[in-house]
Amino acid sequence: MLDFRMDTFLAVCQYMNYTRAAEALNITQPAVSQHIRWLEEQYEAPLFTYANKRLSLTREGELLRSMALTVKHDEQMLRRRLHDPGPGAHRLVFGVTPTVGMSLIPEPLARYHRLYPDAPISIRVSNTESLCAALDQGELDFAIVEGYFCKSDYDSLLYRREPYLAVCGAEYQFEREPKVLSDLLGETLVVREPGSGNREIIRRALSRENRAVEDFRSVIQVSDMNVLKKLLLLGCGVGFLYQAAAQPQLGQGLLRAIPLEDFQESHDITFLWRKGSVFAQRYRQLFELLSPQDIEGESCAAGD
Structure with missing residues (x-):
């Protein structure tokens, strides 16, 4: 169990403000300062720096934050396991991003259930950002995500490397058939919300050409992948999907891929958990049990 002063430290890390941390914990600001000083004395290292009216973590503070989050996560995992109905319960508490939930995890999960x-x-x-936050709070044991994450905070294995396609409805009409990514900027982009892997991949591809999502003629932003696909099917614009997510509609002739000379993207879908977790071996076993049978590539540790 974490010392109560570690909870104060994590609150300051979250808000980067002593006053807001005190309000969140329902304690006084002097108490927050006292707790941080006590931790700095215990670890004989400064945890925060203050410059230009801005609070920042030191290198030592970053290390302590990562360790504290992992301990908090593992404690919640232990509590769940202690309340399992028996040693063979094999409880699963995890998160997935929408593409994984819709297209990749159902069959492995059905095998697990059998x-x-x-x-x-x-x-x-949920999106990658929300799932990582839930992992940090110990609400989930592990997650399978399609977005970018901080590799210094998590251990991970490659779940799948998936092609990423520009797509539109089968009957969608262009004034001029696009050949490169910038040719799509005159169209409406249907895209997921900030924090999602779907949006981040196209944002990065655009940034290589000094472009942004906002450069499209208009943007329809949705938080649900099924709604996004429905809008594409109805001819509302163009979008970008993993091949696994688009394949059913591509195969039925309801969506069509838009071949672009300068856009041949693929992206790693990642199985991850808190770095340094004492339950790492359990997560590796679950990775094997929940991996797609046609997985491409090999597993890799975080930072590879």
């Missing part, structure tokens, strides 16, 4: 029909299973579907 192996352990009595296992309690809880799945959260």
Whole structure:
């Protein structure tokens, strides 16, 4: 169990403001300062610096934050395991991003359920940013994400390397058939919200050409992948999807891929958990059990 002063430290890390941390914890600001001083004395290192009216973590503070989040995560995992109905319960509490939830995890999860029909299973579907925050708070044991994450905070294995396609409805009409990415800027872009892997991949591809999402004629932003696909099917614009997510509609002739000479993207979908977790071996076992049977590539540790 973490010392209560570590909770104060994590609150300051979250808000980067002593006053807001005090309000969140319902304690006084002097108490927050006292807790931070106590930790700095215990670890014989400064945890924060203050410059230009801005609070920042020191290198030592970053290390302590990462360790504290992992301990907090593992404690919540332990609590869940202690309340399992039996040693063979094989409980799953994890998160997935929408593409993974819609296209990749159902079959592996069905196999898992056949192996352990009595296992309690809880799945959260959200964007990468939200899932990483839930991991940090110990609300999830692991996550399978399509977006970018801080590799220094998590251990990971490559779940799948998936092609990324520009797509539109089968009957969508262009004034001039696009050949390169910039040719699409005159269209409406249908895209996921900030914090999602779907948006981040296209944002990075555009940034290489000094372009931005906002450079499209107009943008329709949605938080649900099924709604995004429905809008594309109805001819509302162009979008970018993983091949696995688009394949059913491509195969039925309802969507069509837009071949672009300068856009041949693929992206790693990653199985991750808090770095340094004492349950790492358990997560590696779950990775094997929940991996797609046609997975491409090899697993890799965080930082590879």
